[in-house]
Amino acid sequence: MSEKFSNPEAPSPILIERLSGVVGEDNCLSRPEELFAYGCDGLTLDAHLPSAVVLPRTSDQVAEAVAICREFGHAFVPRGAGTGLSGGAVPLNGAVVICCSRMQSILEVDADNRLAVVQPGVVNAHLSEAIRHLGLFYAPDPSSQQACTIGGNVAENSGGPHTLKYGTTTNHVLAVEMVLPDASRVRLGSPTGFAPGYDLVGAAVGSEGTLGIVTEITVRLVEIPEAVETVLAIFDEVPAACRLVGGIIRSGMVPAALEVVDQRTIRAVEASVYKAGLPTDAGAVLIIELDGAACEMDGQLQRIGELAEGEGVREMRVARDAQERALFWRARKGAFGAMGRLAPDLYVHDAVVPRAKLPEVLEEICAIGDRHGLTLSNVFHAGDGNLHPNISFDRRDPDELARVLAAGKEMLELCVRVGGVLTGEHGVGTEKRDYMGMLFEPADLDAMRRLRDAFNPDGVCNPGKLIPTTRACTESNPKARGYDEVPL
Amino acid sequence: MSDNALGLDLDPSILDGSLDCVHCGLCLSACPTYRVTGRENSSPRGRIYLLRGVAEGKIELGGLVADELGLCLGCRACETECPSGVEYGAMLEKGRAAVAEAGLRRGWGARVERFALRWILPHPGRLHALVSILGLAQRLGLDRLTTAALPVLAPANDLLPRVPAAAERRRLPAFTPAQGERRGRVALLEGCVMAELFGEINRATVRVLSRNGFDVLVPPEQGCCGALHAHAGDPSMARGLAEKNIEAFAMPGGEPVDAVVSNSAGCGAALREVGQWLPGRGEALASRVRDVCEWLDEVGLRPPAGSLPGRVCYDDPCHLVHAQGVAEAPRRILAAIPKLEPIEHADAKSCCGAAGTYNLLQVEMSQQVLAPKLDALADADPDWIASGNPGCLLQLAAGAHARGLRASVVHPVQLLDRAYGQDGQD
Numbered sequence: 001m002s003e004k005f006s007n008p009e010a011p012s013p014i015l016i017e018r019l020s021g022v023v024g025e026d027n028c029l030s031r032p033e034e035l036f037a038y039g040c041d042g043l044t045l046d047a048h049l050p051s052a053v054v055l056p057r058t059s060d061q062v063a064e065a066v067a068i069c070r071e072f073g074h075a076f077v078p079r080g081a082g083t084g085l086s087g088g089a090v091p092l093n094g095a096v097v098i099c100c101s102r103m104q105s106i107l108e109v110d111a112d113n114r115l116a117v118v119q120p121g122v123v124n125a126h127l128s129e130a131i132r133h134l135g136l137f138y139a140p141d142p143s144s145q146q147a148c149t150i151g152g153n154v155a156e157n158s159g160g161p162h163t164l165k166y167g168t169t170t171n172h173v174l175a176v177e178m179v180l181p182d183a184s185r186v187r188l189g190s191p192t193g194f195a196p197g198y199d200l201v202g203a204a205v206g207s208e209g210t211l212g213i214v215t216e217i218t219v220r221l222v223e224i225p226e227a228v229e230t231v232l233a234i235f236d237e238v239p240a241a242c243r244l245v246g247g248i249i250r251s252g253m254v255p256a257a258l259e260v261v262d263q264r265t266i267r268a269v270e271a272s273v274y275k276a277g278l279p280t281d282a283g284a285v286l287i288i289e290l291d292g293a294a295c296e297m298d299g300q301l302q303r304i305g306e307l308a309e310g311e312g313v314r315e316m317r318v319a320r321d322a323q324e325r326a327l328f329w330r331a332r333k334g335a336f337g338a339m340g341r342l343a344p345d346l347y348v349h350d351a352v353v354p355r356a357k358l359p360e361v362l363e364e365i366c367a368i369g370d371r372h373g374l375t376l377s378n379v380f381h382a383g384d385g386n387l388h389p390n391i392s393f394d395r396r397d398p399d400e401l402a403r404v405l406a407a408g409k410e411m412l413e414l415c416v417r418v419g420g421v422l423t424g425e426h427g428v429g430t431e432k433r434d435y436m437g438m439l440f441e442p443a444d445l446d447a448m449r450r451l452r453d454a455f456n457p458d459g460v461c462n463p464g465k466l467i468p469t470t471r472a473c474t475e476s477n478p479k480a481r482g483y484d485e486v487p488l
Numbered sequence: 489m490s491d492n493a494l495g496l497d498l499d500p501s502i503l504d505g506s507l508d509c510v511h512c513g514l515c516l517s518a519c520p521t522y523r524v525t526g527r528e529n530s531s532p533r534g535r536i537y538l539l540r541g542v543a544e545g546k547i548e549l550g551g552l553v554a555d556e557l558g559l560c561l562g563c564r565a566c567e568t569e570c571p572s573g574v575e576y577g578a579m580l581e582k583g584r585a586a587v588a589e590a591g592l593r594r595g596w597g598a599r600v601e602r603f604a605l606r607w608i609l610p611h612p613g614r615l616h617a618l619v620s621i622l623g624l625a626q627r628l629g630l631d632r633l634t635t636a637a638l639p640v641l642a643p644a645n646d647l648l649p650r651v652p653a654a655a656e657r658r659r660l661p662a663f664t665p666a667q668g669e670r671r672g673r674v675a676l677l678e679g680c681v682m683a684e685l686f687g688e689i690n691r692a693t694v695r696v697l698s699r700n701g702f703d704v705l706v707p708p709e710q711g712c713c714g715a716l717h718a719h720a721g722d723p724s725m726a727r728g729l730a731e732k733n734i735e736a737f738a739m740p741g742g743e744p745v746d747a748v749v750s751n752s753a754g755c756g757a758a759l760r761e762v763g764q765w766l767p768g769r770g771e772a773l774a775s776r777v778r779d780v781c782e783w784l785d786e787v788g789l790r791p792p793a794g795s796l797p798g799r800v801c802y803d804d805p806c807h808l809v810h811a812q813g814v815a816e817a818p819r820r821i822l823a824a825i826p827k828l829e830p831i832e833h834a835d836a837k838s839c840c841g842a843a844g845t846y847n848l849l850q851v852e853m854s855q856q857v858l859a860p861k862l863d864a865l866a867d868a869d870p871d872w873i874a875s876g877n878p879g880c881l882l883q884l885a886a887g888a889h890a891r892g893l894r895a896s897v898v899h900p901v902q903l904l905d906r907a908y909g910q911d912g913q914d
Binding site for chain 2: 026029031032033034036037038040042044055081082083099101102104121123125126144146147148269271272273274334335336337338339340341344345346394
C-alpha cells in the first residue's frame with residue numbers, strides 16, 4: 001500500500017547532523033525560523049513546515065541526502081526556486097526539502113547536436129542567455145523564466161507563451177538522470193531523442209517530484225529564428241480577440257505565440273516597472289508573435305491584418321524592434337506579479353479548454369467571478385486554449401477566501417464539462433489533487449498510482465501530491481491524514 | 489518573550505508593505521545574496537515573508553531574521569524586477585530599525601559602525617581629523633603594523649585608498665560661476681566620504697557643471713545625507729540629518745536652485761527619499777535632486793572637443809540604477825566623449841558588494857558578490873572602469889587591484905573633465 005510513510009513529530013538531531021555532514025552546516029537548515037519560508041511555493045494558501053531543508057550542490061549529495069532520509073524513515077520533497085503555483089514543493093507531513101537551487105551548472109553545451117546538459121537548479125532564462133552567442137535558445141518559456149529552474153520545469157512539465165509552436169517542457173527533454181526514492185540513480189532517455197521501450201522520460205517529466213529527484217537534464221536546443229514579428233491586436237472586448245485566435249489557427253498559420261491580456265491586467269502591468277505602453281483603455285490585447293524565415297513574415301502579417309479587420313480590431317501595432325518586442329514580453333510575463341497591485345493575494349488558475357469554446361467559457365468564468373463578488377482578471381495562452389483566470393483577494397478574510405475557493409472549483413468544473421482539462425502547465429500538486437476525480441475514473445487514478453508505485457513504492461518522495469489519497473489508505477494510517485486535510 | 493520579540497510593536501507599515509508581495513518570485517535571481525546561497529531566506533521574497541511572519545506573530549523577531557536582514561546588501565535590484573511595486577528598500581530599513589531597537593545587532597562591527605555613524609560621520613571636523621590621522625598612519629606605515637597585529641582590520645585596510653593630500657581635501661568653493669552662456673544655477677552635495685577621500689571627483693564635478701553653463705553653489709550648512717544611518721536602522725538620526733539638508737538646500741545664496749546635484753549614488757538616492765522620511769517637508773528637496781550624469785543628460789551635455797582614446801566599462805551603482813532608475817544617462821555621457829569606446833560588461837547591473845558599510849561587516853559575502861563582476865571585467869579588459877558612487881569606487885578599485893586588472897577605476901565625470909581639459913579651452 002502506498003503512502004505509508006509518515007514522519008516523527010520533530011526531526012532527530014542525528015538526522016540533521018547526518019544531513020549537515022553531506023551538504024555542510026550552512027546548507028542544512030533546521031531552526032524553525034529558518035524553515036518558515038520553505039512552508040510554501042508560489043501557492044501561499046497552504047503552508048506546511050518542513051523538518052529540514054538541505055541545499056545540495058551535486059547529484060551525489062542528492063543521492064546521499066535521500067539515502068539518509070530513507071534510513072530515518074523520513075519523507076522528502078524536491079524544490080527548485082519555489083515559483084510553482086500548485087503547491088508541488090510544499091512539504092506535507094514535515095518532509096525534508098531537498099532544494100536544488102544551488103545546482104546551477106550548465107554541464108555541457110553541444111551546439112552541433114543542438115543539446116545542453118544542465119543541473120536542475122539552472123534558471124530557465126539563464127540557459128538561453130548563455131547560448132545566445134551560438135544562435136540557439138531553450139524554447140519553453142514560462143512567465144517566471146527569469147527565476148524558475150529547469151528542474152522545476154521538468155517536474156511540472158512547464159509551458160509558456162511559446163508552447164503554441166514549440167511545445168511544453170516534455171518536448172524538449174531528451175534524457176534525465178534521476179535519484180530514485182531508494183537512493184539509487186538511473187538515466188532515462190537518450191541524448192539522441194530516441195529511446196526504445198517505454199517512454200520513461202515522458203513519465204518523469206510532469207511527475208511533480210513523485211517519482212524521484214531529477215539531478216541532470218539533457219535538453220534540446222532550438223535555433224533562434226531568422227525573423228520575428230510581434231504584433232499587438234487591440235480590441236474593445238475579449239471575445240473578439242478570442243475569435244481572431246480561432247481565425248488565425250483555422251487559416252493554417254502556426255504563430256509562435258497568441259496571448260490574450262484583458263483590461264484589468266493591462267492596467268496593473270502599466271502601473272508597474274514592466275509597463276510597455278499597452279493601451280489601458282483597450283478591452284483586450286492579443287499579442288501575436290510570428291517567427292521563421294524572413295520571407296514568410298510579410299505575407300502572414302498581411303493575412304492576420306485582414307482577419308483582424310474582420311473581427312473589428314481597433315488597432316494593429318507592430319513592435320518596432322527587438323527592444324520593443326522584449327518590452328511587450330516583459331509586460332506579459334510580469335502580469336501575474338503585477339496583480340499584487342490589486343490585492344494582497346493572487347490565485348492564478350490554470351485550465352485548458354478546446355480553443356473554439358474560448359469565448360463562451362470566458363463569459364461563463366466572468367459570470368462565476370461576479371456571482372461570488374470577486375476581482376477577476378484574465379491573461380492567457382489563447383492559442384492553446386490554456387486559461388489563467390486570476391482572482392485577486394485577501395487571504396486574511398475567511399469569507400472571501402471561501403468564495404475564491406468555491407469559484408475556482410466551479411471554473412474547473414466548467415472547463416472539464418466543455419471537454420477541457422484541470423491544468424495546462426501549473427501541475428496538480430496539492431491544489432488540484434482532490435479535483436482529479438472530476439476528470440478521471442477511479443480506475444484511471446489507480447493506474448497512475450501503480451505507475452508511481454513502480455518508482456516510489458512507499459510514497460516517501462513528495463507525499464500527498466498529484467494523486468488523491470484513497471480513503472482506505474488514510475484510515476489505515478492516521479498519520480497520513482496530515483495531507484488529506486489540505487483545505488484546497 | 490517580550491511583545492517586541494513577537495513583533496507586536498513592529499512598524500505597522502511593514503505588514504502593509506509585505507502585503508504588496510504576491511510571492512511570484514521574479515525577484516529571486518536578481519538578488520545577489522540569493523544567487524550566492526540559493527536560500528529562500530536570503531532572497532527578497534524570503535525576507536519579505538519573514539517580516540510578514542514576524543508582523544503576524546508567526547515567528548520571532550530573533551537571530552535569524554536579524555541575520556538575514558543584515559545579510560541583505562540593500563541594492564534594491566529586486567525593486568527593478570518587482571511587478572507588484574513592493575517598496576523593499578523602505579521595508580528593509582524599517583525591519584533593521586526594529587532589529588536595532590530589539591537589541592539584536594550585536595558584535596564589534598555593529599558597535600563600531602553605530603559609533604561612527606552617530607559620532608563621526610555627521611561631524612565634518614571630527615571626520616576630517618580622523619582621516620588626517622589615518623593619512624599620517626599610512627605615511628608612517630602604521631596601518632600595516634596595525635593590521636598585522638589585528639587581522640580583523642585587514643579587510644577595512646584593503647579597501648581604504650591612500651588618503652589624498654591636504655590640498656585635495658579642502659572644502660569646495662561656496663560659489664563657482666558658470667562658463668560660457670549661463671544656463672542656470674545648481675547646488676552640489678559635497679558629501680562626507682566624497683569630500684574626504686574623493687575631493688578630486690568633487691572638483692571635477694564642479695568644473696564639469698560650470699563648463700556646462702551652471703553656477704555651482706556649495707552651501708556650507710549642508711551635511712551628511714543620512715543614507716548610511718537609514719540603511720543601518722537608525723531612522724531618527726537620518727531624519728535629523730535630512731532636516732539640516734532641507735534647510736541648507738532650500739535657498740542657497742538667497743534663491744532656489746534648478747537642481748540639487750549629487751555625484752554619489754547612495755547620497756542622491758537618500759536625498760530623493762527625504763520626502764518619505766519627512767512627509768510634508770522633504771518633498772521640495774527630494775524632487776530637485778539629480779545625479780550629476782542625469783542632470784547633464786537632461787539639460788543637454790556640451791560635448792567635449794578634446795578626446796580620450798581608450799575603452800571604458802561603465803558599472804551601474806545600485807543606488808543609481810535600482811534606487812533612482814538612472815541607467816542610460818551615464819552611458820550617454822561617456823559615449824559623448826570623442827574616441828572613448830564604451831563596452832558593456834556582462835555583470836554591470838548587479839551589486840559590487842560594497843553596499844555602504846557592508847563590505848566591512850559582511851566581508852565574505854561581499855567578496856562572493858564581487859567575484860562574478862571581476863570575472864566579467866577581466867573578460868572585457870577595459871582601460872577604465874567608471875562608476876558613480878564612493879563605496880563602489882573603493883570596492884571596485886580594491887577588487888581590480890587584487891585581481892591584477894590593468895583598468896583604473898574612475899567616476900564618469902572625471903573622464904568627462906579630462907576630455908574637456910584637452911580641448912584647449914581651459
